[in-house]
Amino acid sequence: MARYILRRLIQSIGVLLGVTILVFSLVQLIPGGPALMILGEDATAEQIAMVNHNLGLDRPLHVQYLDWLSKVCRGDFGKSFQDSRPILPDLLSRMPATLELLAAAMFIALLIAVPIGIASAVKRNSLLDNVGRVFALLGVSMPSFWIGLLLILVFAKDLRWLPSAGRESWTGVIMPAIALGFAMAGILMRMIRSSLLEVLREDYLKTARAKGLSERIVILKHAMRNAILPVITTIALQVGNLLGGTVVIETVFAWPGIGRFCYMRMLQRDIPTIMGNLLLYAVLVCILNIITDLLYALFDPRIRYS
Amino acid sequence: MKPLLEIENLVTTFDTEDGCVTALDGVSLSVGQGETVALVGESGCGKSVTSLSILRLVPSPPGKVEAGRILFEGEDLLAKSEPQMREIRGRDIAMIFQEPMTSLNPVFTCGSQLIEAIGQHQRLTAAQAKEKVLEMLRLVGIPLPDQRFDEYPHQMSGGMRQRVMIGMALCCAPKLLIADEPTTALDVTIQAQILDLLIKLKKKMGMAILLITHDMGVVAEMAERVVVMYAGKVIEEAPVRELFRAPAHPYTRGLLDSIPRLDVREDQLGTIPGNVPSLGSMPSGCRFHPRCPHACGLCAERVPELRETGGGRKVACWLGTPGMAVAGERSASR
Ligand SMILES: Nc1ncnc2c1ncn2[C@@H]1O[C@H](COP(=O)(O)OP(=O)(O)OP(=O)(O)O)[C@@H](O)[C@H]1O
Ligand code: SF4
Numbered sequence: 001m002a003r004y005i006l007r008r009l010i011q012s013i014g015v016l017l018g019v020t021i022l023v024f025s026l027v028q029l030i031p032g033g034p035a036l037m038i039l040g041e042d043a044t045a046e047q048i049a050m051v052n053h054n055l056g057l058d059r060p061l062h063v064q065y066l067d068w069l070s071k072v073c074r075g076d077f078g079k080s081f082q083d084s085r086p087i088l089p090d091l092l093s094r095m096p097a098t099l100e101l102l103a104a105a106m107f108i109a110l111l112i113a114v115p116i117g118i119a120s121a122v123k124r125n126s127l128l129d130n131v132g133r134v135f136a137l138l139g140v141s142m143p144s145f146w147i148g149l150l151l152i153l154v155f156a157k158d159l160r161w162l163p164s165a166g167r168e169s170w171t172g173v174i175m176p177a178i179a180l181g182f183a184m185a186g187i188l189m190r191m192i193r194s195s196l197l198e199v200l201r202e203d204y205l206k207t208a209r210a211k212g213l214s215e216r217i218v219i220l221k222h223a224m225r226n227a228i229l230p231v232i233t234t235i236a237l238q239v240g241n242l243l244g245g246t247v248v249i250e251t252v253f254a255w256p257g258i259g260r261f262c263y264m265r266m267l268q269r270d271i272p273t274i275m276g277n278l279l280l281y282a283v284l285v286c287i288l289n290i291i292t293d294l295l296y297a298l299f300d301p302r303i304r305y306s
Numbered sequence: 307m308k309p310l311l312e313i314e315n316l317v318t319t320f321d322t323e324d325g326c327v328t329a330l331d332g333v334s335l336s337v338g339q340g341e342t343v344a345l346v347g348e349s350g351c352g353k354s355v356t357s358l359s360i361l362r363l364v365p366s367p368p369g370k371v372e373a374g375r376i377l378f379e380g381e382d383l384l385a386k387s388e389p390q391m392r393e394i395r396g397r398d399i400a401m402i403f404q405e406p407m408t409s410l411n412p413v414f415t416c417g418s419q420l421i422e423a424i425g426q427h428q429r430l431t432a433a434q435a436k437e438k439v440l441e442m443l444r445l446v447g448i449p450l451p452d453q454r455f456d457e458y459p460h461q462m463s464g465g466m467r468q469r470v471m472i473g474m475a476l477c478c479a480p481k482l483l484i485a486d487e488p489t490t491a492l493d494v495t496i497q498a499q500i501l502d503l504l505i506k507l508k509k510k511m512g513m514a515i516l517l518i519t520h521d522m523g524v525v526a527e528m529a530e531r532v533v534v535m536y537a538g539k540v541i542e543e544a545p546v547r548e549l550f551r552a553p554a555h556p557y558t559r560g561l562l563d564s565i566p567r568l569d570v571r572e573d574q575l576g577t578i579p580g581n582v583p584s585l586g587s588m589p590s591g592c593r594f595h596p597r598c599p600h601a602c603g604l605c606a607e608r609v610p611e612l613r614e615t616g617g618g619r620k621v622a623c624w625l626g627t628p629g630m631a632v633a634g635e636r637s638a639s640r
């Protein structure tokens with residue numbers, strides 16, 4: 001078990017290193033480079049050379065990369081081109097809002113997916129199963145911002161039940177969470193259904209029934225504890241998508257998280273902030289993946305004891 | 307012997323893609339109190355469906371018990387409500403399955419799965435339940451039960467798991483144990499150990515056993531009476547010694563001829579020609595007639611009913627009946 005965790009940790013470090021290289025290279029591809037962005041279109045060659053020299057951009061690439069990496073490792077993500085403030089504190093201060101939205105979206109997705117997924121596996125090809133199937137398809141095929149706009153139209157403009165933007169009251173999170181979680185709900189629902197259908201054929205359920213257990217316990221305890229395992233992996237994979245989705249959803253709902261912040265900085269081509277943001281997302285995904293692996297081990301003794 | 311379980315004319319069907327198939331077509335058999343009855347027959351003849359029907363655990367859909375009665379201690383199980391059936395499952399009738407590798411839930415400890423079985427039917431404190439489980443594990447011959455209690459199924463060998471299954475089945479001291487091929491999936495040496503264990507436990511606890519198997523050696527070792535099934539029907543029933551001495555049905559004869567014996571070379575072993583008919587395309591008349599060396603015109607036309615032939619024996623075959631004699635002469639004179 002300890003070795004399993006250690007292995008995953010080392011793998012994560014490898015992944016993060018890869019991400020730093022990727023982020024660094026991507027930024028090199030931006031046309032014009034940072035100097036143009038800072039100085040504007042009609043800068044002279046001397047001015048550009050000057051800025052590049054000040055920023056250290058005239059050094060060889062690998063030197064730049066190692067320099068940047070060593071700073072990043074010490075928590076120095078550099079300063080914003082926009083307002084010259086250190087980047088990391090600005091990102092971290094917006095982190096709670098994003099995490100809150102993520103958690104709420106995940107909660108909504110599970111709230112929708114678990115009961116419908118279970119019901120449609122147990123009552124296969126029933127009306128409910130088919131309705132669930134349609135919803136899953138809708139969830140996957142409708143873009144989340146579109147669901148978001150629809151929700152705003154109905155529940156904020158027409159009915160005036162929920163605030164259309166911001167994080168002032170706790171109700172503010174409801175609509176963005178639904179918009180963000182809906183697609184994930186569809187995927188999870190299908191995953192739970194197929195995973196449970198697989199488990200429903202297992203012999204140990206016959207054993208459980210032969211003991212005299214009620215069908216509810218047979219399904220919810222004996223079958224679900226096994227069916228949930230592949231679902232955990234799916235959740236882990238989906239969290240990355242969800243994180244990407246926050247950029248759009250936070251913008252639509254004026255949610256004060258990292259996503260919206262970075263969207264605005266992206267429009268202004270604030271390269272260091274974007275790099276910092278990408279890195280932070282990568283770290284977040286890695287942490288969530290490790291948590292998922294731990295959860296998986298917690299749920300599956302075959303992994304825990306190998 | 308007072309019958310503990312009496313099955314009368316049980317019909318179980320499955321709704322499959324190729325239409326509705328009749329897996330059990332009027333199965334009748336009985337098990338006396340404390341008696342061991344073997345249910346034998348080739349793969350697919352309906353042994354497992356029979357056992358699942360008794361506990362009303364046939365997956366539905368697609369399965370359905372269409373007709374018949376299953377009397378347990380005189381009460382029809384088919385008339386019981388689901389909550390009533392749950393009381394009976396595990397407490398009065400318990401079951402063990404063929405595959406010990408997959409019959410235990412991989413994500414729960416063996417101990418907790420036994421505790422669950424006991425807790426379902428008995429009001430015990432946690433400590434009492436655990437004590438009872440440890441006692442059961444000891445009884446089924448599991449070494450270091452305290453340690454095994456907290457182990458997961460994947461940490462045990464097949465034989466150990468089957469012992470756990472047996473312990474789980476017997477923890478509420480059922481009156482009837484249905485053992486569906488309990489040794490088929492195990493190594494030969496382990497098979498013998500598990501059979502010995504069943505014999506020992508049966509002596510100690512006195513439950514009746516319905517033993518499903520296609521191993522005639524197991525039958526000889528354990529059973530008092532044998533019920534032979536073929537293609538969803540019971541075709542012969544007899545005390546075990548009688549059956550081995552003088553099988554009445556040609557199919558049973560074929561089964562006995564195919565047992566490996568010390569005095570017969572492997573290549574001289576009898577085999578039954580042909581294949582088990584599929585449920586979708588049952589032969590008319592006697593279902594065995596396409597494979598039967600004694601078949602005659604009558605066999606293909608009319609279904610032989612299971613009839614008593616004295617000495618506790620029953621057989622479903624035209625051989626030896628007046629109708630057959632006539633038909634037999636006719637075909638002989640041709
Ligand atoms: N869930 C099911 N759906 C459709 N048909 C089924 C189902 N379960 C059993 N059957 C049919 O019922 C027949 C009897 O099956 P059963 O499992 O009782 O055979 P068996 O005698 O136990 O064989 P084996 O020795 O292989 O265990 C089979 O031919 C099978 O096609
Ligand atoms: S009834 Fe006819 S075909 Fe069937 S087993 Fe008897 S002799 Fe053979």
Ligand SMILES: [Mg+2]
Nearest residue numbers: 353354355486
């Ligand atoms: Mg079977």
